[in-house]
Amino acid sequence: MSDCERDSHSRLDATTIFHPRELRKHRRPMGFAWMILGFGIFTSLAQGATAKPPDAQNYVDPTSGSQYVGTDTCKSCHEDKFKNIDASPHYKTNLSKIRGEEVHGCESCHGPGSAHVEGGGDKTKIFSFKAAKPEQVTKRCMVCHESNPQQREFMRSTHNQNGITCTSCHSVHHSKQENLLVQQQTPLCFSCHAEQKGDFQKPFHHRVDEGLIQCNDCHNPHGTLQVRQLRSTPDQDVVCFKCHSDKRGPFVFEHEPVKVEGCTSCHFPHGSANSRMLTSARTNSLCLQCHAATSAIGHTQNTRLQQCIDCHSSIHGSNLSAVFFK
Ligand code: HEC
Ligand code: HEC
Ligand code: HEC
Ligand code: HEC
Ligand code: HEC
Ligand code: HEC
Ligand code: HEC
Ligand code: HEC
Ligand code: HEC
Ligand code: HEC
Numbered sequence: 001m002s003d004c005e006r007d008s009h010s011r012l013d014a015t016t017i018f019h020p021r022e023l024r025k026h027r028r029p030m031g032f033a034w035m036i037l038g039f040g041i042f043t044s045l046a047q048g049a050t051a052k053p054p055d056a057q058n059y060v061d062p063t064s065g066s067q068y069v070g071t072d073t074c075k076s077c078h079e080d081k082f083k084n085i086d087a088s089p090h091y092k093t094n095l096s097k098i099r100g101e102e103v104h105g106c107e108s109c110h111g112p113g114s115a116h117v118e119g120g121g122d123k124t125k126i127f128s129f130k131a132a133k134p135e136q137v138t139k140r141c142m143v144c145h146e147s148n149p150q151q152r153e154f155m156r157s158t159h160n161q162n163g164i165t166c167t168s169c170h171s172v173h174h175s176k177q178e179n180l181l182v183q184q185q186t187p188l189c190f191s192c193h194a195e196q197k198g199d200f201q202k203p204f205h206h207r208v209d210e211g212l213i214q215c216n217d218c219h220n221p222h223g224t225l226q227v228r229q230l231r232s233t234p235d236q237d238v239v240c241f242k243c244h245s246d247k248r249g250p251f252v253f254e255h256e257p258v259k260v261e262g263c264t265s266c267h268f269p270h271g272s273a274n275s276r277m278l279t280s281a282r283t284n285s286l287c288l289q290c291h292a293a294t295s296a297i298g299h300t301q302n303t304r305l306q307q308c309i310d311c312h313s314s315i316h317g318s319n320l321s322a323v324f325f326k
Contacts, residue, residue: 059132062125063111071105073117081106084173088180093144109140109172134165141166150222157223169221189215196270205271217242218269238262240269251317255324257290258316284308 071094075082085091085106097104107113109127116126129137138160145151145166154160159168169188170180181188186208190197200209208214215221218239219229226232231239240263241248247258257265266286267277280286287308309315314324 059128059136061111061127061136063113063115063127065115066112066125067114068101068104068107068112069114069117070101071107074106074110074113077121078106081173088172088175090172103144108144129167134163134168135160137165137167150220153220153223153225155223157221157229159221159223159229185214185216186211189221199268199270199272202271202273204273204275204277206269206277208270213243247316249317252319253322253324254317255315287312 071082086094093103093108094105101107101112109129111127113126116122119125127140129140132140138154142151142154146154169182171182172180175181177184183191197209199205206213216231218231220231221229223229224231226239231242233239233242237248247263249259263269264279266279268279269277271277272279274281278286280289284307312324314321314326318324318326320326
């Protein structure tokens with residue numbers, strides 16, 4: 001792969017991520033992260049082993065007493081690992097030492113390796129992502145990625161709160177997918193979200209399984225400031241307007257629930273047995289959930305036989321009719 005190809009799928013460039021000023025921003029949180037980690041270990045020791053079962057104890061970072069030895073040393077025994085990093089977007093971590101060894105090459109993720117090397121490759125003396133707890137993995141990756149607006153909210157995400165970490169979805173060394181995913185996005189999400197998989201198989205659904213749109217069009221798996229890890233449009237509007245901008249208005253005559261409760265007051269977002277993914281099998285009963293008292297003029301027809309939307313057809317709002325006739 002040429003550098004040019006690599007860059008075509010990278011959103012940040014090396015100069016921004018490695019700019020010395022950026023660096024300073026990262027060092028502090030990293031020091032702070034270690035303080036928290038240290039404090040966590042201290043308090044868990046102070047509370048004693050009786051407080052928690054063994055598997056709830058933190059994996060203690062085995063590299064704290066070690067020195068940095070540099071990527072070339074690691075490469076001498078782990079040529080294959082060097083190669084797969086160098087063929088991935090993380091090749092950039094090998095480029096410049098300007099930010100210091102703690103964010104350079106293999107040791108930026110695995111920690112300083114002198115004890116591991118002196119021990120002839122002692123597995124217990126190097127940071128292992130497999131042995132580490134989810135929050136420890138997250139902290140390591142966030143040293144560099146928390147400045148990325150896409151990942152910034154991860155700490156407050158439902159995923160983080162449920163023990164999901166970066167390596168649940170990404171593999172730094174072994175991925176053959178875009179974005180270093182462990183498998184393609186849709187099957188990846190379905191591997192944990194069986195219920196939603198069912199939604200997308202209902203007769204009326206957004207065509208995610210068919211590849212027309214993706215989970216991440218509406219959600220950011222790294223978390224957002226909205227509920228349900230939902231994305232919003234650039235001006236903070238509901239995510240649905242990104243593709244259904246005709247429903248956005250503003251209209252001279254707004255239909256209140258479209259603006260107030262939002263699209264999901266009448267539609268399921270994933271899929272439904274009802275046409276148009278409506279929350280109710282019959283459109284009229286949907287309307288009557290809120291308009292039970294409707295008996296005004298114009299309703300002399302038998303509403304049980306005629307669809308409300310036959311007359312009130314511009315149901316998302318209208319510039320011409322206060323009762324959404326057109
Ligand atoms: C002298 C050779 C040697 C050098 C130099 C070396 N390693 Fe290793 N490393 C090994 C051996 C041997 C193993 C154990 C492999 C196994 O059992 O599968 C290992 C295992 C590892 C593991 C896996 C730990 C685990 O939990 O399974 C990591 C991560 C690792 N090395 C990273 C590094 C890094 C980073 C460097 C550079 C700082 C480095 N190694 C330098 C020989 C070396
Ligand atoms: C961006 C962070 C990152 C960098 C940089 C990195 N690693 Fe890893 N390494 C990981 C993670 C995460 C795993 C767990 C497996 C995975 O996700 O692919 C891992 C696993 C390993 C393992 C265990 C065996 C395996 O394949 O699972 C070895 C050995 C290893 N890394 C060595 C290295 C060496 C040598 C370098 C430098 C050439 C390096 N790593 C650079 C994050 C990193
Ligand atoms: C639940 C699965 C999941 C978890 C957990 C996850 N990611 Fe992602 N990540 C994705 C998916 C899917 C994409 C590609 C689509 C996208 O950009 O949202 C992606 C894209 C990325 C990208 C590249 C694209 C971009 O928009 O920035 C980076 C960098 C990234 N993830 C880093 C991380 C880090 C760091 C963590 C841990 C803090 C993490 N991810 C946790 C699923 C996940
Ligand atoms: C030393 C800094 C550093 C650390 C630590 C780090 N990354 Fe990265 N990561 C980068 C850089 C630099 C890029 C390339 C960004 C670019 O060019 O857009 C990158 C890119 C990525 C991408 C995007 C891949 C793509 O296809 O665009 C993912 C996903 C990712 N990293 C996940 C992780 C995970 C998971 C971890 C923790 C195991 C991690 N990173 C740790 C620096 C780091
Ligand atoms: C068209 C936009 C859209 C797409 C595409 C989408 N979602 Fe959603 N999803 C939503 C909305 C909106 C909600 C909030 C529903 C509510 O709170 O009433 C939601 C809620 C959820 C929830 C919370 C539980 C639930 O079902 O309400 C999960 C989990 C979820 N989505 C997973 C996924 C997965 C996995 C995919 C891809 C296979 C996906 N979503 C694709 C819009 C979407
Ligand atoms: C390793 C398992 C795993 C994977 C993979 C995974 N999730 Fe989740 N996800 C969870 C867990 C656990 C929860 C929290 C419990 C729940 O709501 O089911 C969750 C919750 C969610 C929620 C609800 C958020 C909320 O605030 O209620 C959304 C939306 C979601 N995931 C989307 C996705 C998307 C999109 C993907 C694919 C990029 C994905 N998930 C991949 C495990 C996973
Ligand atoms: C990424 C683009 C995208 C986003 C975001 C999106 N949609 Fe859609 N939506 C589509 C496409 C494309 C169709 C066309 C139906 C098809 O062929 O799958 C569609 C169709 C629909 C339909 C008609 C389904 C039918 O049976 O005719 C409804 C209702 C709908 N979307 C509601 C929503 C709601 C509510 C949201 C927000 C939660 C939303 N959409 C977000 C792309 C999107
Ligand atoms: C008050 C209930 C209600 C609300 C709220 C609502 N819709 Fe609808 N929507 C309907 C009904 C009823 C239909 C069926 C119209 C038809 O079959 O002619 C429909 C049809 C649709 C369709 C398919 C036909 C078309 O007009 O394109 C899309 C797409 C759609 N809605 C998107 C949205 C979006 C996006 C939102 C949020 C901005 C939203 N809806 C809010 C009731 C509602
Ligand atoms: C979630 C509740 C809800 C649903 C479902 C709903 N509406 Fe409404 N609708 C309202 C509210 C609230 C107003 C504003 C009422 C007001 O100002 O008195 C309104 C206003 C209207 C108006 C304008 C006349 C007026 O009183 O301002 C019409 C016509 C109307 N709705 C028709 C429908 C039809 C047809 C459906 C079914 C497709 C429907 N509504 C579904 C809540 C709803
Ligand atoms: C045959 C056409 C027609 C059908 C079908 C119809 N409406 Fe109407 N609707 C009207 C007319 C005409 C008005 C009065 C318009 C005016 O005052 O300018 C009206 C007014 C309304 C109003 C506002 C005044 C009020 O009574 O609060 C609501 C709300 C409403 N309709 C809801 C519904 C609902 C819900 C249904 C389905 C159960 C329905 N309509 C079916 C023609 C129809």
